[in-house]
Amino acid sequence: xxxxxxxxxxxxxxxxxxxxxxxxxxxxxxxxxxxxxxxxxxxxxxxxxxxxxxxxxxxxxxxxxxxxxxxxxxxxxxxxxxxxxxxxxxxxxxxxxxxxxxxxxxxxxxxxxxxxxxxxxxxxxxxxxxxxxxxxxxxxxxxxxxxxxxxxxxxxxxxxxxxxxxxxxxxxxxxxxxxxxxxxxxxxxxxxxxxxxxxxxxxxxxxxxxxxxxxxxxxxxxxxxxxxxxxxxxxxxxxxxxxxxxxxxxxxxxxxxxxxxxxxxxxxxxxxxxxxxxxxxxxxxxxxxxxxxx
Amino acid sequence: xxxxxxxxxxxxxxxxxxxxxxxxxxxxxxxxxxxxxxxxxxxxxxxxxxxxxxxxxxxxxxxxxxxxxxxxxxxxxxxxxxxxxxxxxxxxxxxxxxxxxxxxxxxxxxxxxxxxxxxxxxxxxxxxxxxxxxxxxxxxxxxxxxxxxxxxxxxxxxxxxxxxxxxxxxxxxxxxxxxxxxxxxxxxxxxxxxxxxxxxxxxxxxxxxxxxxxxxxxxxxxxxxxxxxxxxxxxxxxxxxxxxxxxxxxxxxxxxxxxxxxxxxxxxxxxxxxxxxxxxxxxxxxxxxxxxxx
DNA sequence: ACACGTTACGGCAACCGTAAGGATT
DNA sequence: AATCCTTACGGTTGCCGTAACGTGT
Numbered sequence: 190x191x192x193x194x195x196x197x198x199x200x201x202x203x204x205x206x207x208x209x210x211x212x213x214x215x216x217x218x219x220x221x222x223x224x225x226x227x228x229x230x231x232x233x234x235x236x237x238x239x240x241x242x243x244x245x246x247x248x249x250x251x252x253x254x255x256x257x258x259x260x261x262x263x264x265x266x267x268x269x270x271x272x273x274x275x276x277x278x279x280x281x282x283x284x285x286x287x288x289x290x291x292x293x294x295x296x297x298x299x300x301x302x303x304x305x306x307x308x309x310x311x312x313x314x315x316x317x318x319x320x321x322x323x324x325x326x327x328x329x330x331x332x333x334x335x336x337x338x339x340x341x342x343x344x345x346x347x348x349x350x351x352x353x354x355x356x357x358x359x360x361x362x363x364x365x366x367x368x369x370x371x372x373x374x375x376x377x378x379x380x381x382x383x384x385x386x387x388x389x390x391x392x393x394x395x396x397x398x399x400x401x402x403x404x405x406x407x408x409x410x411x412x413x414x415x416x417x418x419x420x421x422x423x424x425x426x427x428x429x430x431x432x433x434x435x436x437x438x439x440x441x442x443x444x445x446x447x448x449x450x451x452x453x454x455x456x457x458x459x460x461x462x463x464x465x466x467x468x469x470x471x472x473x474x475x476x477x478x479x480x481x482x483x
Numbered sequence: 484x485x486x487x488x489x490x491x492x493x494x495x496x497x498x499x500x501x502x503x504x505x506x507x508x509x510x511x512x513x514x515x516x517x518x519x520x521x522x523x524x525x526x527x528x529x530x531x532x533x534x535x536x537x538x539x540x541x542x543x544x545x546x547x548x549x550x551x552x553x554x555x556x557x558x559x560x561x562x563x564x565x566x567x568x569x570x571x572x573x574x575x576x577x578x579x580x581x582x583x584x585x586x587x588x589x590x591x592x593x594x595x596x597x598x599x600x601x602x603x604x605x606x607x608x609x610x611x612x613x614x615x616x617x618x619x620x621x622x623x624x625x626x627x628x629x630x631x632x633x634x635x636x637x638x639x640x641x642x643x644x645x646x647x648x649x650x651x652x653x654x655x656x657x658x659x660x661x662x663x664x665x666x667x668x669x670x671x672x673x674x675x676x677x678x679x680x681x682x683x684x685x686x687x688x689x690x691x692x693x694x695x696x697x698x699x700x701x702x703x704x705x706x707x708x709x710x711x712x713x714x715x716x717x718x719x720x721x722x723x724x725x726x727x728x729x730x731x732x733x734x735x736x737x738x739x740x741x742x743x744x745x746x747x748x749x750x751x752x753x754x755x756x757x758x759x760x761x762x763x764x765x766x767x768x769x770x771x772x773x774x775x776x777x
Numbered sequence: 778a779c780a781c782g783t784t785a786c787g788g789c790a791a792c793c794g795t796a797a798g799g800a801t802t
Numbered sequence: 803a804a805t806c807c808t809t810a811c812g813g814t815t816g817c818c819g820t821a822a823c824g825t826g827t
Contacts, residue, residue: 190488190491190559191563193484193486194484207781208782209781209782217818217819218820219781219782220783220784220818221817222782223784224817233562233566234566240782240783242780242781242827243780243827244781245781245782250566252752253565253757254565254566256616256750257561257562257565257616260554260558260615261558261559261562264551264554268551268552269485269526269527271551272527272529272548273528313627314630317614320611320614322550322551333607333674334674335608336608385679456550458546488792511794513807514807514809515794516807518793521808536802536805536806536807537802537806538806539807
């Protein structure tokens with residue numbers, strides 16, 4: 190059976206680019222790291238690292254092994270952390286992590302006496318990390334039901350159409366769906382389910398809806414709309430600032446109350462004293478949660 | 484650093500329900516397993532197993548640790564297997580694994596001189612296993628792009644409406660979308676993207692489409708339709724048998740050629756001699772693949 | 778000369794198996 | 803008595819650190 194200490198040393202070498210630095214990071218002498226790498230290489234029957242005097246670099250085989258090493262190291266770290274009841278890791282999709290989460294975190298952290306680490310990423314990425322045990326609690330914009338997890342609806346966030354101040358729609362109170370019929374919307378982060386939501390909410394009236402440019406982030410979308418490159422639909426809280434400064438107009442839809450459900454999801458541990466679940470419930474209490482699936 | 488041998492012993496105890504059987508499985512003496520479990524328990528500062536004379540059972544904390552243990556054990560096994568260039572694991576969503584894959588596997592296995600293990604599961608489950616490194620190649624019905632992976636379109640499978648022989652539509656040559664307008668379809672496996680595909684393909688005409696009963700498998704859907712409980716839409720190759728025996732009618736849509744793209748996905752190893760990639764390409768060659776994403 | 782990784786070697790810890798010891802049914 | 807896990811103990815392994823040794827810049 191492989192030795193995790195060897196894997197940790199390998200991972201450290203891969204990250205630091207040298208045996209000496211790796212030894213320091215894992216708290217061993219440098220020859221010990223040499224031994225670890227040799228042992229791994231014998232075990233896998235493959236050379237993993239090209240030793241050069243100006244830094245060590247992974248061989249192709251080493252690069253192939255790297256994701257395995259990372260999973261092994263991170264999983265063992267997380268397993269240990271789970272029982273120490275401290276330092277839980279919260280993952281959030283970009284929109285939530287940037288615009289909504291910060292104001293809740295401090296209260297929950299203090300109420301529970303927990304240290305929090307935050308990871309912000311794309312929505313599917315966060316879902317995967319939850320599955321991989323790399324994060325304990327996920328705050329996400331879209332959740333496909335998976336066995337072994339609990340997900341609850343956290344908030345219903347209003348979505349609004351955003352246009353620049355000079356736009357023909359800028360002074361409307363609301364926007365009827367018919368206006369959107371042939372509009373082209375600037376796209377933000379992929380995989381957040383906004384497209385799905387729109388089609389579901391507008392029904393047949395969404396047929397002509399198109400999304401131009403995938404800009405990758407809501408920040409980018411806001412800047413693009415400010416610059417007059419187009420219009421978009423975003424979560425209301427993402428544009429509160431710009432709206433109050435008059436840089437953007439945020440206008441609700443007229444006939445359909447367009448709301449996106451945000452979810453808190455965590456692994457359904459049978460552990461009674463489950464810190465992830467406690468944190469999740471604390472978050473939910475500050476957002477009037479509604480149970481979706483156990 | 485935790486010892487993987489201890490984790491393997493724990494996992495074996497969890498699966499076999501006893502220290503003796505676990506010892507036999509991992510090839511150690513029984514006291515060695517006792518030591519392993521004690522070491523783990525000391526390391527995690529938690530009791531993991533309730534020792535009873537009539538079998539050992541996991542404590543709640545043990546059950547909480549179990550998924551971590553499984554990931555650690557399976558990942559190390561997979562890492563080792565990767566370098567042995569043998570025995571690659573293919574995951575397939577149920578429909579593909581049952582109706583399409585078998586006829587291709589033997590040829591690919593022989594052409595490459597590889598042993599194959601097959602895992603069949605729900606579509607999201609297979610995608611997760613690919614991410615977790617539990618499988619090497621995934622044959623799936625829906626793929627959300629993830630960094631670090633390669634996915635290619637493998638086949639375009641025709642979808643057909645299935646109705647029982649006595650149904651009013653049984654003798655139609657094709658079914659116009661308008662007929663489906665307010666139909667209720669029996670649902671099969673969740674998360675395969677058929678619903679999405681339908682809405683995308685039928686556009687606004689899908690507005691009234693409803694799915695009743697989630698039956699969980701295509702086999703169940705077929706039996707339910709045979710029994711006259713309703714109609715459904717399935718992959719043509721899933722009902723070839725029933726169609727030729729006259730137990731079901733399979734009827735294409737009239738105005739939209741309804742096709743589902745099936746994908747082969749694998750981890751984008753930089754390893755030159757990557758057996759998973761070789762196998763994937765072999766499969767693609769037998770299905771006229773079209774590149775989607777690198 | 779310096780920085781990096783390797784080799785050599787010795788002490789010490791830890792692991793495993795055998796054998797004997799409770800505890801429960 | 804039978805089964806299951808634990809304890810006790812000794813031999814062996816192998817891991818780690820110190821120190822000395824190549825090697826390339």
